[in-house]
Amino acid sequence: MSAGLSVDGLRVRFRGEAADLFTIDTLTLAPGASLGIRGPSGAGKTTLFNCLAGIETPQAGRVAWQGEDIAALPEGARDRWRRRAVGLVFQDFHLVDGLDALANVLLPAHFGRWRPAADERERAATLLRRVGITSPRREVALMSRGERQRVAIARALLHRPPALLADEPTASLDPEHRAEVATLLTEAARETGASLVVFSHDLELLARLDRGAELRDGRLTEA
Ligand SMILES: Nc1ncnc2c1ncn2[C@@H]1O[C@H](COP(=O)(O)OP(=O)(O)OP(=O)(O)O)[C@@H](O)[C@H]1O
DSSP: OOOSEEEEEEEEOOTTOSSOSEEEEEEEEOTTOEEEEEOOTTSSHHHHHHHHTTSSOOSEEEEEETTEEGGGSOHHHHHHHHHHHEEEEETTOOOOTTSBHHHHHTGGGGTTSSSOOHHHHHHHHHHHHHTTOOOTTSBGGGSOHHHHHHHHHHHHTTTOOSEEEEESTTTTSOHHHHHHHHHHHHHHHHHHTOEEEEEOSOHHHHHTSSEEEEEETTEEEEO
């Protein structure tokens, strides 16, 4: 079983379109390694993010994490895989405003179970401290955008996922918070051994990643 990410012959075309949005012949990423993907608006970055996260099913190809081809899994199995094996970070955080920071970090622990286990609560509290959130019972709606993104990163790490995917994670932050979030994401991947893929226009964030690639005109080119 190969660890990390391995993509082969990935092809995406939306219904009614005459041409493929993109094709990716091959892409691999080792555990603990990071890759930044940039590209012009409309190139398909969010669509590729969705394919790597098992949210979108490609027309053809293999998207394997830890040797498991998630593109071939039926929807229910893919949802279970996503909850277990991937941490997702978004531009607009995807937090639940009526809840405090701790409850937001524990959200993934509620799937299939009524309440989180004691060790999950402990890990959530530890992760919040790790990302610099000192008031875990504070409602996220009252937090700054930078703090909210740090809570979202802690949530992404709850189940120690081997894959971390971030879609424009710094786009709605001011420069100081952008740098903070960039440091946290790259350190978290290194510490946990997760493979990190970041889709972004933020050149400072992209410069901190091990590798860079551009999605343009239907092709992913590494540079
Ligand atoms: N479900 C869909 N059905 C049809 N077309 C779609 C669908 N989702 C996305 N598209 C189209 O695919 C193209 C790529 O969209 P995508 O959101 O992946 O681009 P992007 O590179 O993330 O763009 P941006 O940087 O502006 O967010 C766009 O032209 C978009 O309109």
